[in-house]
Amino acid sequence: MAVSGGCSGDDGGTAGDNSISGGNGGSGNNGGSANGGSGNDGGSSNGGNGFGGFIDSGTNGGSGGTGIDPDAGCAFDKVTGDRVPANMLFVIDRSGSMNCNPPPTQTSAQCENSPQKQDQSLNSKWEDTRIALEAALDQLQAQPNVGVGVNMFPRDNSCQVSGTPNIQVTSLDSTQLSGIKAFFGTVDPGGRTPLAGATILSYKHLLTQLQAGNLEGNKFVVLITDGFETCAPDELNKLVNTDVPNAYDLLNIRTFVIGAPGSEGARSLLSQIAKAGGTASSPTCTADPNGNADVGDCHFDLTNVSSPQDFANQLSQALEAISGTVLTCEFDVPQASGGGEVDRDKVNVIVTPDGGTAVNLQQDNADCENSANGWQYNADKTKIVLCGNACDTAKQEGSSVQIVLGCPSDIK
Template sequence: MIVLDPCSDRFGLHRTLLFPVLVGFALWACSASGDDAGYSGSGNEGASGSAGSVFDSGLTGDGEIDPDSSCAMTTLQAERIPLDMYFMVDTSGSMDGPKLALLKSGLTAFLQAPDSAGLGVSGQRFPIGGLNETCDSAVYGSPAVPWAILPDSQWSTWVSNLKAEGYTPSVPALRGAVDACKNRMTAEPARKCAVVFVSDGEPEGNCPPVSISAKQDLKDIAAEAYAAGIPVFAVSFYGISSVGQAILIAIAQSGGTEVPFAIKEGAVQQDFMEALAEARGTALGCEYQMPTTDAGVVNPFLVKVAYTPGASGESQTIPRKDSLSDCGSQQGWAYDDNDHPTKLVMCSATCDTMRADAKGKVEILLGCSSSQR
């Protein structure tokens, strides 16, 4: 069985995160005949009273999948949902000098790091237009370099040519970044997208609202992104005002990432690169693709998720929830779509448990459609 190492950058383990991460799936191709059980959102049980008719073998009396049954076991490798990141980087006049040099070197190191292989990247700078900056969010949402899967040299070239000038039009910049991620997810629905918003100052210039008046707009944009499945990470550079820092905190909280990453004076390339790596690891989350197999059509009504802690070695079944909104503080998982599932998403409590256990493993047992054996 292939084992998932569910470590997380947010928990200080970013150096061990490999991209992509693999998880073992055990699938049973069953030999019985009969009609498939219909799938409905039945909450934690995962099977209705008639589910037993799907298989004549392979299930225990209570509807559980029995790995010791006569079903033939096939082992597959499945990747976590692949990740894209849209970088919106502040190149206003206040970033000139050591801060811009640090931004360039840290971002370049992150893009070229072996652990970033397979990551999709795109982005833009703000302001665009110097002291007469554009306020059109569509311009900031238009990638400076086309989306690319790392490794890719064109991104490092763009970063090396960045120059600092102008004001800080934060509202159209963040709006553009979020829209860029939405467009990416529409074009690539099997991928996940996250925004990384880097700044050293509060909103200012010719694009209102500015200063503290921009806080609510930026919170709303970040909250909208998070509701659409797009986490928003904020990175503050040293020299930022108290107003600017408060705004970045609001962006991170509303964007589902808790607090900004702080790049302090005296920081080196490694510090910025590690902050980005931590964002990458957190954005990966605990979402897994719904696989298919030649051994049979996956029946989502019979999916079981098992987690084995590294300390105890005793497997635990994670209950299925009808939706993520039912998780609360409980352990569990849910489909992204009960009617046509494409992803298995762990509840926050379960995800936190898995991230904190570097030696734990996740196994997902999938039923199969007997009509497709």
């Protein structure tokens, strides 16, 4: 990784070549190979191959079927569905401008000129962000198979970035949740905005964890920033065109982006990151690298807030939407109890809402993002994916998913 610009710090240092280099990497979930290595914290440098150097290039349960009885004669096995784990690394801007009040109490221009609270009686952007994050984490903690970590930038009050998160990604149990909240209480915003370096090194960390076999399931980066890259602008082209898409295509790391007030001039950049990272708000959203810097609607854009409370509400809604996406509706195709191969044409799925009636889902192979309502296999048939209302029901607290083996699949 190469992060150019005037960054410094004990961990960051200054280098003239790659900040990350070394031996052979591992392979991503989608089979992408890696050939970089491990490195420590990223400070500043004037070149190198960067990230490309280590990656080569509701209440309704859904559509009801004919009613497969899990105790029917054809059913030789029934298992509880194991939800695919979700691992989230929050990459959060703690630059000096996060000290400011949200608009309209303090405009972005006023904050840029004087990055400190104008009204001490009101929350700063960081304080509102902390409240919303803690509420979102409280909700996530109630869900099974969710891991969360935190990496804040800069590490100093200048441009230092680090490949080692402040809080490692691990299961969001009560201990992890308490640790994150305690850490948030120590954060004192300051410094510039090394967005590129922090994002790249976060991918690097997740790759290292994948190589070590520590991250099973889906991986997500959630980038929250209130500004444009101010430490290494020369890195942005590589970030958008190499690093983010490689993380998504080769390692299956999706990148969500939230732009807080102050990021008006970075709308295009942030939307490009979201689009390349597989989380565009819609297929037709705008993320034109050749257009206006302040035009882009592929990310969560919170810059047009009408009041500090509006910012807090919009941020909470964005985090809720991200959490809803991260709480996967993917389940591993189980092995038969005898250890034999499962006949993919003889699988059925039953969803039971908490206190409700079991619903036999139909296999629906339409577009899962749009019209499908039932279940389908992923591309290599290693996972069962619930779509539409079936997914919504499965995500509800107390719902259960049962996979029945042996009976012909009920296909829509």
